[in-house]
Amino acid sequence: xxxxxxANDIQQTERTVNPYSAQAVKRALGRKRFGELLILFVFMLxxxxxxxHAFMLAFANVxxxxxxxxxxxxxxxxxxxxxxxxxxxxxxxxxLFAFCSTGLSLLICIPAAYVLARFKFKGRKLxxxxxxxxxxFPKIGMYTAIGIIYYKIGLMGTFLGVLLIHxxxxxxxMIWLPAGAFRSVPKHQEEAARDAGAGPVRTFFSVTLPxxxxxxxxxxxxxxxxxxxxxxxxxxxxxxQWRTMMTEMYGVILDFPATxxxxxxxxxxxxxxxLLWIMRKYxxxxxxxxxxxxx
Amino acid sequence: xxxxxxxNWKTTLFIIGALTPAMLVSLGLVVYPMINQVIRSFKDPxxxxxxxxxxxxxxxxxxxxxxxxxxxxxxxxxxxxSIAIAxxxxxxxxxxxxxxxxxxxxxxxxxxxxPSLVAVYAMKTIIADSGxxxxxxxxxxxxxxxxxxxxxxxxxMKGILFxxxxxxxxxxxxxxxxxxxxxxxxxxxxxxxxxxxKLLIFFKIILPLSYKDVLIAxxxxxxxNISSFTTPYLxxxxxxxxxxxxxxxxxxxxxxxxxxxxxxVIFVLCSISAIVYLYTNMxxxxxxxx
Numbered sequence: 001x002x003x004x005x006x007a008n009d010i011q012q013t014e015r016t017v018n019p020y021s022a023q024a025v026k027r028a029l030g031r032k033r034f035g036e037l038l039i040l041f042v043f044m045l046x047x048x049x050x051x052x053h054a055f056m057l058a059f060a061n062v063x064x065x066x067x068x069x070x071x072x073x074x075x076x077x078x079x080x081x082x083x084x085x086x087x088x089x090x091x092x093x094x095x096l097f098a099f100c101s102t103g104l105s106l107l108i109c110i111p112a113a114y115v116l117a118r119f120k121f122k123g124r125k126l127x128x129x130x131x132x133x134x135x136x137f138p139k140i141g142m143y144t145a146i147g148i149i150y151y152k153i154g155l156m157g158t159f160l161g162v163l164l165i166h167x168x169x170x171x172x173x174m175i176w177l178p179a180g181a182f183r184s185v186p187k188h189q190e191e192a193a194r195d196a197g198a199g200p201v202r203t204f205f206s207v208t209l210p211x212x213x214x215x216x217x218x219x220x221x222x223x224x225x226x227x228x229x230x231x232x233x234x235x236x237x238x239x240x241q242w243r244t245m246m247t248e249m250y251g252v253i254l255d256f257p258a259t260x261x262x263x264x265x266x267x268x269x270x271x272x273x274x275l276l277w278i279m280r281k282y283x284x285x286x287x288x289x290x291x292x293x294x295x
Numbered sequence: 296x297x298x299x300x301x302x303n304w305k306t307t308l309f310i311i312g313a314l315t316p317a318m319l320v321s322l323g324l325v326v327y328p329m330i331n332q333v334i335r336s337f338k339d340p341x342x343x344x345x346x347x348x349x350x351x352x353x354x355x356x357x358x359x360x361x362x363x364x365x366x367x368x369x370x371x372x373x374x375x376x377s378i379a380i381a382x383x384x385x386x387x388x389x390x391x392x393x394x395x396x397x398x399x400x401x402x403x404x405x406x407x408x409x410p411s412l413v414a415v416y417a418m419k420t421i422i423a424d425s426g427x428x429x430x431x432x433x434x435x436x437x438x439x440x441x442x443x444x445x446x447x448x449x450x451x452m453k454g455i456l457f458x459x460x461x462x463x464x465x466x467x468x469x470x471x472x473x474x475x476x477x478x479x480x481x482x483x484x485x486x487x488x489x490x491x492x493k494l495l496i497f498f499k500i501i502l503p504l505s506y507k508d509v510l511i512a513x514x515x516x517x518x519x520n521i522s523s524f525t526t527p528y529l530x531x532x533x534x535x536x537x538x539x540x541x542x543x544x545x546x547x548x549x550x551x552x553x554x555x556x557x558x559x560v561i562f563v564l565c566s567i568s569a570i571v572y573l574y575t576n577m578x579x580x581x582x583x584x585x
Contacts, residue, residue, distance in 0.1 A: 032393075036393055036396065039387065040398065043402075043403070047461065048402070050418045050421045054420055065425060066430060066433055067430060068430045107316075109317055111317075112316070115314055116314075129573070130326065133569075139522055139524070140542050140558070141522060141558030141559075141562060144543075144555075145558060149331060168320075225408055229412070236546065246412055249412045249413070253419075253529060258420055262417075265417060268412075269409060272408045285404065285468075285470075286473050288407075288469055289470050289473030
């Protein structure tokens with residue numbers, strides 16, 4: 001349908017008129033408007049329909065076979081889910097891993113990102129590529145590979161073992177995104193600060209960091225959300241000692257009634273949406289896409 | 296390591312110091328396990344002797360050989376579907392200034408922040424044979440063809456592809472939107488001024504300026520789908536299985552050598568697309584430089 005819209009554009013827009021001008025838009029309003037509304041409708045139905053539906057189910061006390069709208073609303077399943085003995089601990093664990101892995105990867109990755117963005121040396125691209133492998137290559141393959149080593153060195157089911165798995169998922173974005181951000185800091189601004197007598201550390205914290213901030217914030221948010229959402233790796237190396245919300249979710253999906261799963265899904269999504277809302281001004285296609293390109 | 300600028304030992308030390316922790320993580324969590332996995336895949340489970348048996352088993356066993364083909368087919372179809380739709384969506388977002396396009400522009404990235412498990416679960420409540428679609432269809436009169444419509448999407452390829460589109464279209468759109476944003480309006484306008492039609496502008500200006508990023512998006516989509524686990528685990532069939540599900544099963548059964556060989560196969564499949572990625576990323580820059 002997008003194609004039709006483009007075709008309409010060709011016919012309805014005269015070449016001499018700027019197609020982005022208000023007049024042109026107005027002229028094409030009828031059919032174009034309809035086409036755009038259709039796009040919006042399909043988009044919302046496909047991407048948000050399932051989420052909204054799950055949200056609705058979370059507040060359904062009774063959702064019998066054949067009901068479109070639940071016949072009784074309430075918080076019955078919330079009590080049920082939160083009353084499960086593993087659940088509060090799992091929620092706590094999820095945040096514990098998310099905070100630790102985000103903090104640790106910031107500490108490790110930011111210096112590396114800065115160096116990779118600012119210095120030119122032999123093997124730079126090779127190093128950047130090595131981080132790509134960890135992220136882009138099959139997670140499940142990496143997890144099993146690490147799992148086998150964990151068995152040998154006794155990291156299976158330990159806090160450190162699970163923490164490292166969580167970091168694996170975010171290392172690339174934690175390096176590539178901030179590296180992209182550091183690269184976009186104009187060099188002459190840093191040089192000007194240096195000329196004015198600021199030391200390298202002060203230049204970094206008062207010139208470079210403030211400009212590169214959005215990229216770093218987005219990376220940290222990715223790391224945090226990624227860690228909260230990590231399921232497969234924890235499932236493989238953490239269970240049964242370390243359970244997170246995500247590993248519990250597998251069981252909930254498979255064993256519990258749909259409404260209990262919905263409650264769990266909402267609990268899991270709340271922190272993500274909260275973070276996203278706080279950081280909304282930093283989240284743009286431009287900042288995030290930088291994390292997937294080599295500079 | 297040497298800097299191209301004025302090189303002194305302090306800078307070198309700084310570079311090494313800043314890179315070492317990250318490199319250690321990468322070596323310990325990526326490189327070493329991978330090498331270990333490759334070696335293990337050539338070992339006999341009992342004697343530890345060198346053998347090709349694990350690979351022979353993978354490619355001759357019905358379940359695993361089917362899994363390999365099925366995974367490749369699903370991944371390629373996912374790439375084609377999601378890139379095509381994402382390109383159209385990105386064009387709409389870039390070249391339309393309407394309120395609707397801005398609304399979608401604000402909303403399309405949010406699914407990227409929904410944990411995959413939650414998304415699969417939510418989709419399942421819609422497309423399951425007793426899900427929302429079916430429940431809505433029960434509202435139709437009993438003799439209408441729509442009555443008691445069963446989507447039939449769970450536990451087969453359709454469901455996996457549907458879900459993969461949900462996951463990959465926002466990502467691919469994000470990469471392509473960023474690329475299209477780099478095409479300045481004045482270039483498009485000046486082409487229009489000299490009389491170029493929309494199709495001509497697309498093929499002569501927009502596509503050449505964005506195909507690299509399209510390839511980057513395709514690479515990442517392909518790689519993440521080759522190894523996808525959550526989606527096929529929860530809405531895929533038992534046969535044919537996707538490689539991620541098969542791998543988990545072998546690992547769970549303690550068949551580490553078969554699991555190793557399976558992940559090497561996944562690595563190799565990913566390498567093919569990684570080469571495409573590297574080639575497009577570095578055509579203009581030699582490995583040594585920069």
